Amino acid sequence: MKRLWPYLLAVLVAMGGVSCSDEEVLPNQREKLVSYLESSHAPALVEESQADEEAQQAFYTVSGSTVYRYIENYYAPGRDQKKEVGASLKVTITFRAYVFTYSNITDSTFPxxxxxxxxxxAYLELGLADGAWSFEPLTLDMRGDILKGLRFALLGCREGDEVEAYMTYNMAYGDKNFSTIPLESPVAWFFTVEAVE
Known part of the structure; x- marks a missing residue:
């Protein structure tokens, strides 16, 4: 039987019963996200612990070990006086959600x-969103059923924040097929916190 084990394992892998690459997906996505944020993102970011606050250096934070967040207006005067998103509050956002391909998201990148x-x-011209969803700000109950990575990205934000959140697949849609999003895709959510209540 010991001699058959390698052959049985090879058959299971070929049939999709075991995936050796699954163990590599998450670390690979983490590595690519950090590389993007620190070298390709405009502006280039550093991890929060390395940020020079006096120089108002742009930085990213990490939540849930795989949600990377950049708050564009972090150093804005009076920001610390605005209401903060907490775990039991409601937050209203305007957002754009993208499948993330480790490259800059521009005006021509379609969410x-x-x-x-x-x-x-633009959505209407493409025959999308003709009544399928609202273009009004979205109010989320932080205690409710929302995307795990989005919850991590929202916590600690303040009213008026302009945020970019990049998350690995396990913080987004996991290893399930979801609409047109490819399996195990990292995603990016760009959002503005309109209100916190």
Whole structure:
């Protein structure tokens, strides 16, 4: 039987019963996300612990070990006086959600989902969102059923924050097929915190 084990394992892998690459997906996505944030992102970011606050150096934070967040207006005067998103509050956001390909998201990168009114016409021209979803700000109950990575990204944000959140597949849709999003895809959510209540 010991001699048959390698052959049985090879058959299981070929049939999809065992995936050797699954163990590599998460560390690979983490590594690529950090590389993107520190070298390709504009502006280039450093990890929060390395940020020079006096120089107002742009930085990212890490939550849940695989959600990377950049708050564009972190150093804005009066930001610390605004209401903070907590675990039992409601938050209203305007957002754009993208399948992330480790490259800069530009105006020509089309989100898979958004409630940004600036994109409404583009969605309608493509025959999308013709009444399928709202372009009004979205109010989320932080105690409710929301994307795990989005919850991590929202916690600690403040009203008026402009945020970019990059998350590995396990913080997004996991290893399940979800609409047009490829299996085990990292995603990026760009959002503005409109209100916290």
């Amino acid at each position: 898979y989902y958004s409630n940004d009114p600036l994109l409404r016409e």
